[in-house]
Amino acid sequence: MNLAALDLNLLVALDALLREGNVSRAAMRIGLSQPAASHALQRLRDLIGDPLLVRTGARMELTPRALALRAPLAQTLEQVRALFVAEDFDAAHSERQFRLMMPDLAVELLMPSFMGKVTKLAPHVRIDVVPWRGPAIFHPEFARTIDLVISIGNAFKGFHRQLLYTDSDALAVRRGHPVGTKLKQRDVFLNARHVAVIIRGQNEDLIDTWLRSKGIERHIALVVPGYIEALHVAARTDLVAFVPRRLIAALARQLSLITIAPPLDPGIDEQFMFYPTRAQMDPGSIWLRKLMLETGRELDRERRKAS
Numbered sequence: 344m345n346l347a348a349l350d351l352n353l354l355v356a357l358d359a360l361l362r363e364g365n366v367s368r369a370a371m372r373i374g375l376s377q378p379a380a381s382h383a384l385q386r387l388r389d390l391i392g393d394p395l396l397v398r399t400g401a402r403m404e405l406t407p408r409a410l411a412l413r414a415p416l417a418q419t420l421e422q423v424r425a426l427f428v429a430e431d432f433d434a435a436h437s438e439r440q441f442r443l444m445m446p447d448l449a450v451e452l453l454m455p456s457f458m459g460k461v462t463k464l465a466p467h468v469r470i471d472v473v474p475w476r477g478p479a480i481f482h483p484e485f486a487r488t489i490d491l492v493i494s495i496g497n498a499f500k501g502f503h504r505q506l507l508y509t510d511s512d513a514l515a516v517r518r519g520h521p522v523g524t525k526l527k528q529r530d531v532f533l534n535a536r537h538v539a540v541i542i543r544g545q546n547e548d549l550i551d552t553w554l555r556s557k558g559i560e561r562h563i564a565l566v567v568p569g570y571i572e573a574l575h576v577a578a579r580t581d582l583v584a585f586v587p588r589r590l591i592a593a594l595a596r597q598l599s600l601i602t603i604a605p606p607l608d609p610g611i612d613e614q615f616m617f618y619p620t621r622a623q624m625d626p627g628s629i630w631l632r633k634l635m636l637e638t639g640r641e642l643d644r645e646r647r648k649a650s
Contacts, residue, residue, distance in 0.1 A: 351423075353390070356383035358420055360396060361413045364405055432626035434465040441468065441631055445493035446475040446542055447569040448590045449614065453493065457638045464634070477544020491631060492617035495549070502617040505632075507639035510612040512550060513588040514603040515595075517578050526583060529606040536564035538573045538582040550585045553609050561585075574598055587612060589642065614639070 359369035360380075370380035388394055393408040405413075432439075445453070450472055461468055473489070478497045492499055493507065514526050525531045539548040554561060567573050570586050571594070577584040578598035584591075591602045616635055622628035 350386075353383060353387055354416065354420060356380065357387050357395075357412070358416055360384060360387070361405065361409055361416065364396065365403055366396070430626065432630045434468065434630055436467065437465055437627070438467045438469075439627055440471060441490045441627075442471045442473055442488055443491045443493070444473050444475055444489050447571045448587055449493040451571060451593055452589055452642065453635070453638050456641060457635060460634050460638070465630075475542060475544075477542070480544045486619070489619070490622065490628060491635060493635075494615060494617065496613055496615055499617045501620050503620055503623065505616050505618070505636070507614045507616040507636065508642040510587045510589045510614060512585060512605065512609050512612060513591060514605050515574055515577050515584040515586055515591045515600045516603060517580070518599045518601055520581060520601075523601070524603060526603045527606055532583075532606045533559070533561060535562065535583045536581065537561050538565045538567060538576050538584050539563045540568070540570050540573050540584075540586065541566050542568060548585075550609065554607070557607065559607070574600060 355373055356369070356375070359372040360366070360383075363369040363372060366380050366384060367377055369375075370377045373380075375383070384396060391408070391412075393406055395406055395409040396403050397406060398404075454470075454472070458470065461470060475494070476485070478499055481499055483501075486499070486501055492502060496504075498504075514532075516523065516526065522531050522535065526535060539551060541548055548563075548566075551561065551563070564582055565576060567576065570584075570590055573584040573586055574590065574594055575598065576582055578600055585605065588602060591600055594600065595602065616632065616639065618628060618632055
């Protein structure tokens, strides 16, 4: 049989005829006129080589061939429909695994609240957080494994960008730091020894990129690959960490840190959520993004309340 020449509407008509066992009712079921349904039945008889529906006295009855076709045809049509209709994401029963890429500060700020939601709504879903890498080393093979990226305003090829939350940068020092609040003064800030954060895939701390644009260089004594490491070092030394303000607030009590306003204000930081273009209409991806956006919005609401 030449499938390219097959009118798939005939399968819909056949399904209706097999379900109703009556041409008139089958026509009503699929919105055809009775002559059109009769014409479809004749075409089906010619195609299959079987009368399918025969008159027995005052009634119409399905032939054995027609009865044998009923179940497999219904299953086939359901599979065809599934090709064009996305399956719903059943969070409560899903065992899907999602891979997220984000820096350590995003893990600290977002994941406790985010995982609280996941645990409540989707207890069998697994979330894997993988080490962050910048766009320059974000290769296509790796990108295909990622469901969500949290990052500042970089561009990740093949991913859409959506604002997640905003932040600002401040200085973090240990309680009892010898110069403490004097770091608000530019000369004290420049004479202090700093811990810089250079994340994988970056050439320097983004703060230093910004400072250099102002013609300023700070004294970097130590470079670490993560923000949390920078805060741990600042908590146990006299080094100064210039990091996102939200992260300082999250760990201030635990690490005995204080927040100092810098002598120069870098302005607002924007943290974005990136998701793959290929998964834009995927119900599971939509669910994941919605949950992450809710978590980011909660951070911004907390900030507005605090201010």
